[in-house]
Amino acid sequence: xxxxxxxxxxxxxxxxxxxxxxxxxxxxxxxxxxxxxxxxxxxxxxxxxxxxxxxxxxxxxxxxxxxxxxxxxxxxxxxxxxxxxxxxxxxxxxxxxxxxxxxxxxxxxxxxxxxxxxxxxxxxxxxxxxxxxxxxxxxxxxxxxxxxxxxxxxxxxxxxxxxxxxxxxxxxxxxxxxxxxxxxxxxxxxxxxxxxxxxxxxxxxxxxxxxxxxxxxxxxxxxxxxxxxxxxxxxxxxxxxxxxxxxxxxxxxxxxxxxxxxxxxxxxxxxxxxxxxxxxxxxxxxxxxxxxxxxxxxxxxxxxxxxxxxxxxxxxxxxxxxxxxxxxxxxxxxxxxxxxxxxxxxxxxxxxxxxxxxxxxxxxxxxxxxxxxxxxxxxxxxxxxxxxxxxxxxxxxx
Numbered sequence: 001x002x003x004x005x006x007x008x009x010x011x012x013x014x015x016x017x018x019x020x021x022x023x024x025x026x027x028x029x030x031x032x033x034x035x036x037x038x039x040x041x042x043x044x045x046x047x048x049x050x051x052x053x054x055x056x057x058x059x060x061x062x063x064x065x066x067x068x069x070x071x072x073x074x075x076x077x078x079x080x081x082x083x084x085x086x087x088x089x090x091x092x093x094x095x096x097x098x099x100x101x102x103x104x105x106x107x108x109x110x111x112x113x114x115x116x117x118x119x120x121x122x123x124x125x126x127x128x129x130x131x132x133x134x135x136x137x138x139x140x141x142x143x144x145x146x147x148x149x150x151x152x153x154x155x156x157x158x159x160x161x162x163x164x165x166x167x168x169x170x171x172x173x174x175x176x177x178x179x180x181x182x183x184x185x186x187x188x189x190x191x192x193x194x195x196x197x198x199x200x201x202x203x204x205x206x207x208x209x210x211x212x213x214x215x216x217x218x219x220x221x222x223x224x225x226x227x228x229x230x231x232x233x234x235x236x237x238x239x240x241x242x243x244x245x246x247x248x249x250x251x252x253x254x255x256x257x258x259x260x261x262x263x264x265x266x267x268x269x270x271x272x273x274x275x276x277x278x279x280x281x282x283x284x285x286x287x288x289x290x291x292x293x294x295x296x297x298x299x300x301x302x303x304x305x306x307x308x309x310x311x312x313x314x315x316x317x318x319x320x321x322x323x324x325x326x327x328x329x330x331x332x333x334x335x336x337x338x339x340x341x342x343x344x345x346x347x348x349x350x351x352x353x354x355x356x357x358x359x360x361x362x363x364x365x366x367x368x369x370x371x372x373x374x375x376x377x378x379x380x381x382x383x384x385x386x387x388x389x390x391x392x393x394x395x396x397x398x
Contacts, residue, residue, distance in 0.1 A: 042155070046061055047112065061155055062155045063155065065090050066156035070157060074190075076188070096167070129303055138303055140272065161268040162272055172194075179205070203222060223236070238256075241279075242277065244256060274291070275290075291307055306328040306341065313344065322345050325341040325345060329361075339361055347378055352386075352387040360394065
């Protein structure tokens with residue numbers, strides 16, 4: 001695994017990760033509309049290939065040569081090395097793409113939804129949401145697209161937003177931080193962050209080693225040795241954010257978070273970590289602010305609606321909590337959790353009729369083994385009500 005990939009992957013826990021309403025937009029021009037439709041069709045093809053477990057179709061939707069082209073652009077690699085590497089790298093990427101197919105197509109562990117097309121014309125991406133079947137972990141996966149020489153649309157890059165680094169960037173940084181002189185780019189061709197990575201490759205490798213042995217303070221100290229511009233590079237600042245969270249350094253967490261999100265409304269990773277890495281702890285205001293940023297960036301999704309409902313319920317805002325729970329249920333009717341959320345809100349509102357209707361909805365859409373609700377303290381008031389008697393009659397009539 002590339003050096004920086006190891007660093008980022010070690011810092012971010014790798015759960016089995018996890019469609020909403022499309023935000024209002026002005027009508028697209030005909031050419032833009034066609035391009036948007038092509039991308040939507042590719043998104044559906046990806047999802048269908050995964051659900052059908054069609055590895056051949058999935059593989060045919062990816063152009064590894066285009067990803068390699070982006071990864072090496074402007075690096076000035078040794079010509080003899082580059083020739084052989086550019087032949088071999090696509091094969092390795094195909095293996096990685098196939099591995100992602102194996103994970104994404106395992107419906108026993110994860111559910112996958114195609115959320116929407118993002119981006120401007122000719123710079124489109126396909127946003128998917130992946131959710132664990134067990135537990136509350138989820139992720140947003142993004143696949144960038146481009147037309148190939150044959151005129152077809154292909155995936156040319158991708159990212160897990162919980163991990164926070166595009167595949168092409170990982171490949172590029174592997175070259176920039178390599179210990180092999182043959183593999184490393186010519187410094188004379190580089191400037192900016194590329195040159196900084198090349199010049200501090202040994203330090204980046206040392207950061208990786210300190211992460212592997214869980215030496216968090218040593219890792220943070222190493223960050224201080226990096227030049228300011230490199231320390232603020234998003235992938236390294238994201239790593240510092242996670243390390244600061246592990247150390248409980250609240251001020252450093254806030255500084256890193258602000259550095260990552262300032263002026264980047266489409267950036268998802270730092271705000272996702274509010275939920276996947278408990279970034280803000282019990283600071284409800286910051287958790288809610290992260291949720292709002294995600295909602296604005298993504299444009300609405302049942303997963304975020306459910307989280308909003310849960311947060312508002314925890315704050316005792318029962319009326320406000322009900323609307324996002326209803327949206328989540330309406331947009332993803334095969335997902336059980338929003339149904340239970342609606343019942344929970346109704347219980348706290350002491351609305352026995354709404355509790356009854358919520359339970360009937362669950363029973364109509366899902367096959368569950370019902371137990372005696374009266375054994376649970378939270379249901380005792382409902383069980384003693386006329387609606388509770390109607391629920392028992394309903395179960396007895398089945």
